[in-house]
Amino acid sequence: MKAKNKVINSIKMNFPSLSVNESAARAMVAAFSAQADPTTTELADIKCAVSEAVTNCIVHAYPDSIGEIYISVKILEGRKILIEIKDKGRGIEDIDLAKTPLYTGAPGEERSGMGFTVMESFMDEMKVRSRVEKGTTVLLLKRLTQRR
Amino acid sequence: MEKELYVFRYDEEKKRVNLRLVGEIDHHSAAILRHEIDEALMKKRPNLLYVDLSGVDFMDSSGLGLIMGRYSLMKKLGGETVVLNPSPRAKKILTLAGMEKVIRIEKREVKADESKK
Numbered sequence: 545m546k547a548k549n550k551v552i553n554s555i556k557m558n559f560p561s562l563s564v565n566e567s568a569a570r571a572m573v574a575a576f577s578a579q580a581d582p583t584t585t586e587l588a589d590i591k592c593a594v595s596e597a598v599t600n601c602i603v604h605a606y607p608d609s610i611g612e613i614y615i616s617v618k619i620l621e622g623r624k625i626l627i628e629i630k631d632k633g634r635g636i637e638d639i640d641l642a643k644t645p646l647y648t649g650a651p652g653e654e655r656s657g658m659g660f661t662v663m664e665s666f667m668d669e670m671k672v673r674s675r676v677e678k679g680t681t682v683l684l685l686k687r688l689t690q691r692r
Numbered sequence: 693m694e695k696e697l698y699v700f701r702y703d704e705e706k707k708r709v710n711l712r713l714v715g716e717i718d719h720h721s722a723a724i725l726r727h728e729i730d731e732a733l734m735k736k737r738p739n740l741l742y743v744d745l746s747g748v749d750f751m752d753s754s755g756l757g758l759i760m761g762r763y764s765l766m767k768k769l770g771g772e773t774v775v776l777n778p779s780p781r782a783k784k785i786l787t788l789a790g791m792e793k794v795i796r797i798e799k800r801e802v803k804a805d806e807s808k809k
Binding site for chain 1 (some may be wrong): 716718719720722723726750752753754756757758760761781785788789
């Protein structure tokens with residue numbers, strides 16, 4: 545999922561992993577993505593996927609501490625939006641297991657285990673890179689429908 | 693400044709709770725909701741819990757956890773849970789998790805006599 549297409553515009557943000565920042569993070573990504581003229585559904589899909597990724601950072605990457613979360617959003621030529629959500633937290637030992645629907649790495653927390661499933665089904669592509677004790681990067685790509 | 697996240701109404705006669713969730717449900721708000729709702733449910737011990745989603749503008753998978761958790765608590769209390777009026781967005785997530793196989797999801801108004809205190 546390399547940015548083969550030319551980057552038209554991009555934005556970066558970072559913030560501490562406080563759960564109160566979840567709504568601001570998805571709202572900011574949505575506000576920036578809006579300039580690519582997505583449909584309401586596409587924008588809602590993006591918001592939800594970002595919310596899942598940011599929640600993962602807060603709950604799983606930095607379970608007992610506050611760490612930094614980095615988000616980059618790129619609007620690419622050809623009506624594509626590429627979002628990168630990165631942390632320098634605990635990392636994921638088994639990515640395939642983490643992606644399994646209904647599996648949760650935090651059973652005591654009343655998590656649904658649907659985070660990656662939501663990201664995968666609401667976006668067109670998802671890529672997860674992780675190294676234990678180094679951190680995790682989630683890449684999300686949304687292809688917007690052609691507007692008249 | 694905290695926004696109102698829910699309205700909890702108990703019908704003593706019918707032993708029913710109408711829980712109307714409002715605004716955005718994510719991991720942050722779900723943690724607050726869970727705590728306060730459980731306290732109220734434990735106190736009232738209703739037979740039926742309506743979770744009305746008509747006032748929800750945003751919900752991610754934390755909302756699923758919230759609903760499943762309340763469903764389990766109600767089951768322990770010997771009661772039922774019914775999810776009311778999910779928006780098309782909320783429905784998309786509920787369906788993704790196969791929730792309609794576990795919990796009744798209905799589209800309807802809760803009558804005034806069902807939602808009064």
